Amino acid sequence: MVMLHRAFVFLFLVFGFLPVTQPADFYFQGQAQIIDGDINSARQQAIEAALLTANLENGITINSSRESTNSQFHQSHTILNNRLDGEQVELISERIQKDIIVVNVKISSHQSHFQTAGKVSIFLPQLNLTNPAHLRYGQLSGFQQSLTEELSDSLAQKSKLSFPELRADQNLNLSQSFFEDNTQKLPNWIGDMSNSQYVLIGNILNAEVVPAPKSFWDFVEHYPSRQFQINLNLFHAISGEKIWQKTYFINEVWEFERNKILSASSTELWHSKYGQAIKRLLNSIALEIDTQLKERPLMGTFIVKHEKQLLINLGRRNNIQVGDKLKLVLRKDLHTRFQSIKTIAQPSHTELTVTQITEQTAVVEWSKATEIENIQVGDVVIKP
Known part of the structure; x- marks a missing residue:
């Protein structure tokens, strides 16, 4: 059963898109369970689920306020306006399968591609x-x-x-x-x-x-x-x-x-x-x-150190790319008065560059090759 409902939603998307001549269309889907026959509430939850997907995948921050009367949206379709470059999101369809409502939204973006988040x-x-x-x-x-x-x-x-x-x-x-x-x-x-x-x-x-x-x-x-x-x-x-x-x-x-x-x-x-x-x-x-x-940086560790070669446990599957810049965090072991060892992290301003990648690992280089001895297996790298 396919149903198109009338809706008008004002949402402001805070996102830095790259300017291009023609906007590209991207599609997201959301779904929600219909509880006690309340389709309107389920539709709203499904739309928010779709926007959450866009948020998580593309870094979009959404502040929303909807105009409605008795839980009925006013206009024929959902439109969202970007405060910076006028990106537009439209509710294009919805369907109900038993007690589940599924909505599809379209984002017309002025960036050529969506940002790739670290996984x-x-x-x-x-x-x-x-x-x-x-x-x-x-x-x-x-x-x-x-x-x-x-x-x-x-x-x-x-x-x-x-x-x-x-x-x-x-x-x-x-x-x-x-x-x-x-x-x-x-x-x-x-x-x-x-x-x-x-x-x-x-x-x-x-x-x-x-x-x-x-x-x-x-x-x-x-x-x-x-x-x-x-x-x-x-x-x-x-x-x-x-x-x-x-x-x-x-x-x-x-x-x-x-x-x-x-x-x-x-x-x-x-x-x-x-x-x-x-x-x-x-x-x-x-x-x-x-x-x-969402708010946590992608972190990995050094798993191999051989002469001047450094290997980390982040790779293509983590959306690491050749040329990426990574921050170094050094580990330091402290001996406590209870005859145990406590490990602490020491932030540094050192920047490493990814030079080779496989599915699960990456080779990184440090411009200060003479100081590579300071790095040990188990030290941490962070993708900002």
Whole structure:
């Protein structure tokens, strides 16, 4: 079902576009769930999701105010005006599929191409399961691995600032206290093993089936519901610090008979209402992680130092290009009075230039080759 609605939106986009003779058109898509039949609110959320994608991908800052009466937009299409160069965004179509509304917007830009943001690698091991007994209903063996793969797919498809390093078969065997203590830092061995910029560790807290309520007049048996609750923790792989955590919860109908045996990787499960609700949640999580990464610079480390050659763990997949300028941050180990070592970072004004790239690594050069001895494996580089 395709529906074109009348809308007029004033938004000011703060963005420095490169002047060209003819504007180029770029397209973004957003979607949202329709709750309680409120299509107008869902449409607004879908538009904001599309603009968030443009924001994350292109550095657009949006301040918006909409003219509406009784939740109805006034004009025939959505137009957004750029305060600097008059870039224009238009809502060109929308469609409703069951309880999901999908909108498409077009940005007419006076720049020849969109800026390429640095992308970080997120190490994604198998999600932990707090209570395996919750999976007995439906006999969902392997649910943690399948769910990890679904989360990886959401990051790969929806995230503009990251890509997953999937290790769905790798269980870190972390203790329950690790998940319960909010002050926990990432164990060093995980950061060293991942060779990624971030590590995403999740804990499935609940996958329990809740029987449908019954009353005296109920002659038809209703399907039960199934809960899904997950806690996610995003760690910086270099510093080990936890930069974000959040717990999510949904409750959806479980439309299978009690004796039904399901494969955790089956299309039947992931096309069910329960599976689709989880997929929508994972897609929104991918976008939320992007908002956490947006203000953080792309960071990597030196992994090889051989004579005058310096190799870092950033490459083409991180949107690193030949000629990029990187800042150097030196590590310094301090011995404490407790006979332990504390590592601190020492900022520097040194600038390195990327001279060669592969998919996962890059060779960098320092103009002051005589002082290269000051750099050691593990030192940090930052892409401003």
